[in-house]
Amino acid sequence: MSLANAPIPLTTVLIANRGEIACRVIRTARRLGLKSVAVYSDADALAYHVREADEAIRIGPAAARESYLNVEAVIAAARRTGASAIHPGYGFLSENAAFVAACDEAGIAFVGPPASAIAAMGDKSAAKARMEAAGVPLVPGYHGDDQDDAVLKAEADRIGYPVLLKASAGGGGKGMRVVEHGEAFQAALEGCRRESQAAFNDQRMLIEKYLTQPRHVEVQVFCDSHGRGVYLFERDCSVQRRHQKVLEEAPAPGMNEELRREMGEAAVRAAREIGYVGAGTVEFLLNVDGSFYFMEMNTRLQVEHPVTEMITGEDLVEWQLRVAAGLPLPRNQDELAIGGHAFEARLYAEDPEQDFLPATGHLERFGLDLAGAGLSAASVRLDSGVEAGDEVSMHYDPMLAKLIVHGHDRDQALATLNRALAALDVSGVTTNRAFLQRLASHPAFKKAELTTRFIEHHGEELF
Ligand code: ADP
Numbered sequence: 001m002s003l004a005n006a007p008i009p010l011t012t013v014l015i016a017n018r019g020e021i022a023c024r025v026i027r028t029a030r031r032l033g034l035k036s037v038a039v040y041s042d043a044d045a046l047a048y049h050v051r052e053a054d055e056a057i058r059i060g061p062a063a064a065r066e067s068y069l070n071v072e073a074v075i076a077a078a079r080r081t082g083a084s085a086i087h088p089g090y091g092f093l094s095e096n097a098a099f100v101a102a103c104d105e106a107g108i109a110f111v112g113p114p115a116s117a118i119a120a121m122g123d124k125s126a127a128k129a130r131m132e133a134a135g136v137p138l139v140p141g142y143h144g145d146d147q148d149d150a151v152l153k154a155e156a157d158r159i160g161y162p163v164l165l166k167a168s169a170g171g172g173g174k175g176m177r178v179v180e181h182g183e184a185f186q187a188a189l190e191g192c193r194r195e196s197q198a199a200f201n202d203q204r205m206l207i208e209k210y211l212t213q214p215r216h217v218e219v220q221v222f223c224d225s226h227g228r229g230v231y232l233f234e235r236d237c238s239v240q241r242r243h244q245k246v247l248e249e250a251p252a253p254g255m256n257e258e259l260r261r262e263m264g265e266a267a268v269r270a271a272r273e274i275g276y277v278g279a280g281t282v283e284f285l286l287n288v289d290g291s292f293y294f295m296e297m298n299t300r301l302q303v304e305h306p307v308t309e310m311i312t313g314e315d316l317v318e319w320q321l322r323v324a325a326g327l328p329l330p331r332n333q334d335e336l337a338i339g340g341h342a343f344e345a346r347l348y349a350e351d352p353e354q355d356f357l358p359a360t361g362h363l364e365r366f367g368l369d370l371a372g373a374g375l376s377a378a379s380v381r382l383d384s385g386v387e388a389g390d391e392v393s394m395h396y397d398p399m400l401a402k403l404i405v406h407g408h409d410r411d412q413a414l415a416t417l418n419r420a421l422a423a424l425d426v427s428g429v430t431t432n433r434a435f436l437q438r439l440a441s442h443p444a445f446k447k448a449e450l451t452t453r454f455i456e457h458h459g460e461e462l463f
Contacts, residue, residue: 003032007326008109010034010085014078015053017089018068019385020401021303022049025087028317030054037081039074041067043395048387055081062395068092071099075106085109085324087317091397094300097122111324113278113299120274121297125168125206131294134273136266139285139293141208143168152205153185159209165189167196168204173243175199178210213451214285216240217252217292219267220308222319223276224329231264232308232316233338238450239439241356246455247439248344250307252286253410253448263292270297279305279320285452303346303402306383310342310406341413342406345421345436349398352435352463358398363390364428366400373423379406379413380420392429400431414446438462 003010013029014037015022026036026049038053043062050056057077060067067073069092078086086108088094100115112118121127125143132138141163142155156163156179165188167175175196179188193203215238223229236252237245251260267282274297281302283295305316319330349359366388370377384401386392392400403420407413421437439445444458455462 003034003321003325003327006322008084008324010109010321010325012037012081012083013085013087013111013321014039014074014081014083015049015087015089016068016074016093017087017091018044018047018049018396019399020383021089021301021385023052023385024383025089025317026052028315028321029087032318032321034321037077037083039068039077041395043393046391048385048390057081062393064092064396071096071102074099075102075108078103078108079106083108085111085321087111087320088300090300090303095122095298109324111278111320113276113280117274117276118299121299123168124166124170124296125204127296128206128294130273131270134269136270136273136294137292139208139211139295141206143206147204149186149189152189152207153182156185156207157182159207162210162212164208164210165192166206166208167192167200167202168206169200169202170196171200176243211285211287211293213453214238214287215252215450216245216283216295216452217255217263217286218281218283218298218302219263220302220305220316221267221271221276221280221282222316222323222329223268223271223278223280224323225277225326226328228329229268229271229276230329230331230333230336231267232312232314232336234260234263235304235307236450237304238452239445239454240452241455245304246346247436247445248304248307249410249413250311250342251338253450259290259292266292266294270294278323279316303399304344306381306402306404307342307344310381310404311338311340312336313339340406340408341410342404343413343417343440345403345417345440346399346432347401347403347424347426347436348432349392349400349429350432351430352432356432358394359430360392360394361429363388363392363400363426365425366390366428367425368403368420368423369425370423373419375416375420375423379416380404381406400426400429410448411446414440435462 012035029036038056059073093099097115097118103110128143220232235250239247281298284292381404405416
């Protein structure tokens with residue numbers, strides 16, 4: 001069915017984002033016959049996503065606060081261009097409940113969950129209380145309202161060290177500290193509160209048992225506005241640097257069918273509990289013994305969604321647009337299956353030699369000659385936010401592109417990833433490519449010895 005004839009007719013979609021995700025959304029919009037509108041800041045007047053869209057509107061100066069995070073400017077651009085929907089991408093306004101409310105008020109379909117679902121997951125402590133009620137397993141810990149120093153200390157003692165102090169309002173790895181023993185608790189608490197106050201204007205803390213060798217395994221869920229929900233299996237995102245993902249894969253190595261179903265069903269339960277609609281990701285920590293614990297739900301399309309697309313053959317942006325148009329999910333759970341294995345590597349403009357300092361400059365060359373490297377377009381995908389000749393500025397996230405590969409099995413996919421990384425033709429701006437190559441060719445990674453401390457443990461061979 002054409003989206004123009006859907007219950008909520010969609011003809012024009014505005015993409016309130018930039019870089020690779022804006023370009024990626026534009027591609028699917030075009031395939032579905034929708035007109036795409038890009039928005040841009042002064043720093044992005046000549047950017048790739050602006051060139052790719054059918055129409056582009058300036059929304060403000062370079063500072064994100066005044067452009068990509070400017071609710072009024074984005075809504076005004078949608079009004080001016082007659083956009084019937086806004087796709088927020090990830091980051092920026094994608095998890096901003098006030099922005100969703102502003103879209104509702106303007107009669108524009110927000111391509112994402114209702115404001116209430118975003119709000120329910122926005123606060124880590126409140127989200128945990130909801131998940132506990134829905135029977136989703138939580139890391140042993142404390143997420144109560146009583147924030148008295150003595151109460152928190154007693155809870156940490158009860159949980160048993162090491163514990164992890166986390167800001168309730170936190171995100172992006174900020175306001176988080178491991179406490180190894182009771183004597184270190186008070187100082188860590190004060191440090192965490194200060195950091196959380198500065199970053200989130202909020203001092204509430206929660207405490208979790210600190211798992212020493214967990215894996216980060218997350219489940220892709222999808223719900224429609226007709227009360228149906230499915231899971232599109234899991235991704236392993238254990239390879240992280242400072243709690244930021246670097247290499248992702250799907251499916252998670254070593255999962256058995258029973259655990260996969262258990263985690264998938266828990267994730268759908270979590271989404272249903274909060275009246276979720278659209279694409280969402282439920283993040284779990286997975287222990288060696290197969291126990292898993294809810295960490296948080298990301299109420300948006302994730303950076304790493306392409307590995308899920310590669311193993312399921314589904315286009316998640318198409319699903320998002322259909323759901324936003326009021327249509328039912330395109331598939332039932334029993335129509336979804338895993339085919340092969342996929343990896344994603346995040347290519348950043350940054351210098352691993354200089355503590356990963358973001359790099360800028362004129363991108364002289366950028367591309368991937370598939371045929372020259374003996375690779376097929378079916379097994380390699382480069383989701384890029386830049387082209388050769390572009391300027392890389394210091395204003396935004398330094399991710400240039402994502403390299404996504406698919407193979408019949410993990411070994412084959414990993415071999416393809418290594419070949420594709422080597423074939424990537426990039427010059428003019430320093431990137432983390434060599435670091436990604438060392439990671440992807442590391443014997444422990446090949447053996448799928450994954451934990452969230454992989455980079456820390458193998459640091460010497462990687463840097
Ligand atoms: P943020 O919202 O700031 O990203 P998360 O709660 O998602 O914080 O945690 C980020 C990362 O920190 C996880 O992916 C995991 O690597 C690590 N982590 C979080 N909670 C625990 C825990 N209880 N034990 C061990 N590692 C944890």
